[in-house]
Amino acid sequence: MDFLKSAVASAISKGPAFGYTFGDRVDLNDSIWTLHNGTKREDGSKCSIFSFDITANKSRLPLARNALRKLRTLRHPGVVKILDTVETETYIYIATERLSPLSWHVKRKSLTEETTKWGLHNIAKTVKFINADATSIHGCIRPASIFFSESGEWKLGGFDALSSVKEDDSILPTYGSLIPDAGRYMAPEISKAGWEIIKQNPTHAVDAYNYGVLIFEVFNGSYHSSDQLSQMKSIPPSMHQSYKRLLNPNPKSRMSVGQFLDQGKRIGGFFQTPVIQVTDDIENLGLKADDERNELLSKLDEVADDFPADFFKMKVLPELLKSVEFGGGGAKVFSTVMQIGQKLSDDEYETQITPVVVRLFANPDRAIRVCLLDNFPLMIDHLSQKLVNDKIFPQMVTGFTDVAPVVREQTVKAVLTVVPKLSDRVVNGELLRHLAKTANDEQPGIRTNTTICLGKIARNLGASSRAKVLAAAFSRSLRDPFVHARNAALLALAATADLFSEDDCATKLLPIMCPSLVDKEKLIRDQAQKSVDIYIVRIRKFAASMPDTVLPPPNLATGGSATSPRMGTPSNDNSGAGWAGWAISSFTNKLASTSGQMQSNSATNGAADQRSSSVPPTTTSSSKPPVPLASKPGMLLHSSKSAASTPTLTSPDPVTAFDDEAEEFNDDWGGFGDDDSKGQEEEDAWGTPVISKPATTSYDDKGEPDFAGWLAAQSSGKKTTKNPLPKGLAKPSASSSKTTRPVIGGRASTTGSATTRKVVVPPKKEAKKEQPKANEEEEEGWGDAW
Template identity: 60%
Template sequence: MNLFKSVVASAISSGIPNFPYTFGDRQDIEGGIWVLQNGQKRDDGSNCSIFSFDINSNKGLLPLARNAVKKLRTLRHPGVIKVLDTVETETFIYIATERVVPLRWHIKRKSMSIETSKWGLFGVAQTIKFINDEASSVHGALRVGSIYTGESGEWKVAGFEVLSNMKDDDAIIYNYGSLVPDSGRYTPPELAKSGWNEIKRHPLTAVDAYNFGTLIFEVFNGDFMGSDQAGQTKGIPPSMHSSYRRLVNSNPKARLSVGNFLEQGRRNGGFFDTPLIKLTESIDSLGMKTEEEREQFLNDLGQLSDDFPEDYFKLKILPELIKSVEFGGGGPKVFEVVMKISKKLSDEEFEAKVTPAVVRLFSSPDRAIRVSLLDNLPLMIDRLSQKTVNDKIFPQMVTGFTDAAPIVREQTVKSVLTIIEKLTDRTINGELLKYLAKTSNDEQPGIRTNTTICLGKISKNLSVGTRSKVLIAAFTRSLRDPFVHARNAALMALAATSESFGEEDCANRILPSLCPCLIDKEKLVRDQASKTMDIYLHRVRKFSSSMADTALPPPATADATANTPRMSTPQANEVASWAGWAISSFTNKVSTAAGEIQPASNGTSVPAARPNSAPTANDVRRPAAGTASASASALHRQAVSSPPAASARTSTSSNTNDYFQDSMTGEDDMDAWGPLQDDSFFDAPSEAPTKVASSVAPSAANPFGDDGEPDFAGWLAAQAGKKPGSKPLPKGLAKSTSNTNRPASVGRAATTGSVSGIAAKKTAGTVSKPKPVTAKKIDTTPAATDDDDGWGEGW
């Protein structure tokens, strides 16, 4: 009391109230003694309402204002408006309360449904029953003007100007009851006839029962204009008619008390037996309910429509549901209701009420909760900040990629599409791809398929340096998946992400992988493969049409013939097959060779012409001492063993000499081919064993003397010996000899399958004359064709 006096004294001395609240917009109250304004608490900025009473203007009503302050401070009930602070100055009385809105506003706007109105009346009835029964008091001024709605939408009772305890002999209601504004409209008939002292001779509940009846009429019809409207049932729900009439009975002793009215309504099938009211009664004990009771509660909650009070769900139901999910074992079904209610929250409200709970729930080990979170993630992702998702939710969510339960892994993969826009590039191209690589090899085919779909849809979020490498590897591997839908998903993903790859990747890596799908056992895959193949072929063809006709340098001049390549570009008449134009180009070069063998540098002459008789096979195969063994190269054997094909014929053997003479000028140009053993184009059949050519001697059964491989040099010698006047073998096709002055590049060590090496420099030495040998005759079918040069049609 002393504190209150000191506050008042301080307010009077300063001229303004010592009130830790700021005043906001004014909300007029019709027919009341108070002026209602919005306010805020200075300490934390929380919302409140401020009731102001101007003492100078309403001195006659000052006892009513002071009685209201006293009763509001002492009477505590959930249905009574909550008082935060009060202060009285010389000129004003201020009451700071929770933020409220006059109920009259909602009634004028007709913004409440019948079920919401029943729910509000149910709360008011509980409060009046408490005032009458437990507090032994009479409200005395119950009407629409004394009811407010809080931020939660609940109806709150105020208007305690004449609230009196009937045990007090000098209760204020006896003397000031008639001073309440508009009391003439709401005064019960017996009091209007005999005065307020008549209360003592009638039941304590009689006055408030009559006023509660007039309140019901106003809620469903608007303003109550007088006692002649009492008992009218227009607009009132039919289930409430009988009890309502008993409330406004003209005989106070026959009136139904508010408590009895409440009991009748709560009976099974009664007017207060509604899902919303049941929810209100059971929400506080949700965490302590059994599984069956919780299931019934959720069923009742599911029956609620969208026209029920949103504020009550946001401020009362939602916090209780979140607590039930986190600590009370509410489970996924309760969380789904949380998400349904949170749709109506503003972003600020969601951030304050739901986001912290969602972050905590992602760390829960309960798989059912995790799946529910992932299922409902699309409903809340727009409300979650990027920092929250990337730093708090995703680190907890990744445990689902490796969870033992397939449903958790699958839902986690699906949720990537939802959160991808909230993740940083570092997280996407690092940790996320690492986990998707694991799920792409999952034992469950559905998870593998969904991973492929996921990669296709997030391709635009991958970095440029990572995109092509990761997607091609993932999709081409999925093309070989035994699960048909995984293969189909890979084809669809490739079709959707075709612009992510370069033309070289399309031609070299993707198209070859698509080809097997064209003959897949499943028509679904074949059809999609055909569509995808068309997309990539169109890209490659479009790109190739913009390429230059050739990448070869311009033709060399006559004095630069030493560096020209051995194989020319195929002509139009030489492209019947790849082998045809390759070999014909080779023979054309041979036919252009002309001239004679030049003497060695040491003065020793090289024979100008080969003898008509070819050397024996043994001489051809025997390597000279001090030199590498030589045999026919892979190119020679390939040419001999090839079937005859239509090609340009060589006219003279002198042209052949010119080809090889040109190729041997300067440094040995064989180095330009590179490692021929790696190129199957020029290799002999891969199954031929690798042997030194000189290790096998020729025989009658084996005329080539090298285990089936043709003796190219011997065969040429035999062909030259068939006809008189045949020219010597071209340089490079003669046998190798030891201790010669010929360039080292002429002698070549060779194996059956490939050319092993070529000398890089020419060395000087003595030339030893070849021993005369008898050529071995070989039947070169067809013999009917008489070729002057002996090459035949094989080239």
């Protein structure tokens, strides 16, 4: 084989340029030609090459040259298509379309009856053309002269002895005996009188007899002699009568192949099969009426298994595409195209179907557009991302704003198919803009489908804007008057719960879902319950992983120099005072070690007993001031260590302890943490809080303000100068001549060495009991601090 290839290549190099490359050799019996698979050098397309070695087979050179000449001049759809030829003194090469010998399939008996009839029908049409229109005799009708094309059609070759009866020097009478294995296929009259007798007989006589032998061989698998021809068991019964007439020993009474063809095409004839009818009608598909076209397509579906797969690719598919694009084939034809397209390779699909699909998307016909969108799932895998993103989608988006609702709806549905092929910029830009319009469409079905679409493409959206877009879209759908639109929003929220943060779930999504729990439709209420449960479970799981508090430990707040105050522990039983029970027990636990009763100071003004409960108690002791235990609201303050100056306490009444009517709290909790970090001349009057110690431990004021002393002095009209008042608690001085600046949150502005504070007091509620004037001033100071 390698030697043959090298010899062929050497011969080509010495002769005229031949733009084809030889491949594997194909077995071809009963022929003067050697058949090779080949490729065209220019584009790599497949072909077949018939080669004839003149030096090795010089006696049959007239037959080879006759075949070369006839192939160049004879053109018919049933004849082997010639691509190129070259002839030198040593060889003849004929390049044709890619072929495979029919004899392979005959020997294997791999042909079905319907396929065999279809092939015989094609050969009969070609022989009729040669005998009647070309007034010629083929003289070599046999399986070795018939080939399968790439489309699976039977093509006639073997034109070695093709002769015209009008020629005086016709090749058949002179060289007919040189045809390989001529005796086996020879007609009876030629066996008796030789090839010269053909001039006296009808033109069709030789070819009709050979065609009858062909029928026997393709149905039986082999043919050895004329004695077998009477065995018609394998031949279809409908052909028997005409088959006998083809083999009539008398050439003048012999039926022509043309007559055999007409006989078979009659109503109920052996050539009236769905396969043959489809083949004849498919070429005129674009000219047929709608009912005829629909009938043909239904037949095409029925006989799909009888046709070679390549026939659909090479013959049926191009005709269907032309019918869709130019012949008004419509949706049904395009659906058939998609079914055939599933059997194509990616290269075949890109070559045959993709260009037509791109052109059809630019077609303004709404029926074509809907058909394309319906079949998008079948074609999307064969289309490249660049093609979809740059050419198809820009044409597709016109459907979002089409006046026909069916086009808008099909366009929304097609988004699910096309979105994996789109770039992130297109998805998060143009596509979302169009979906925002269809989400407010006048058709409730389109609004519903848009919500479903958003839920299914949620993971294709950009992570930065996804939560915002989905929350806005689903919130809009939950207010939709159409019940199925609301249901779609709840389903979408349940399906996309994992795409939202826990904060969004709790603060944005649950609030918009909760109204659906009391929707008028039970369908919505049930689905809302399921969706809300999904979010609640997720939020609970997240909350369980959160820390108990983000506030710093008390020992950190005090610089770690003291022990943190003991707080009460929430009680799990139900015997307490409800939700406030733990706070009350904490308050009472602090005072558990104190006995006796509070002694009011008789030396002070009697109005002291009527002060607000938020004002600290006063004492007459002048030894050391009380020390605040904590700078946070709600912490208890203890007085000094002396038994003489320590008031006796009783457990507070839970009712009066939380009397909101008696106190007014400012919501500005941050005032206690302000740090005078701008270099004021005064020291921070609040200092660092000191943690409480047992009663046996002495108290050190550590520079803390004397609250009790100050309050007692205010009641008796005296001034306390041991410790300055805290910032924000100093009363305004009416006689001050310095520049006055307002104090907010307990801070004062300093000018020179003297400071004047102006207290901004929020408005207070009107108390139930009228308080003394001195007490009102004290309450104003607390209100400012809080």
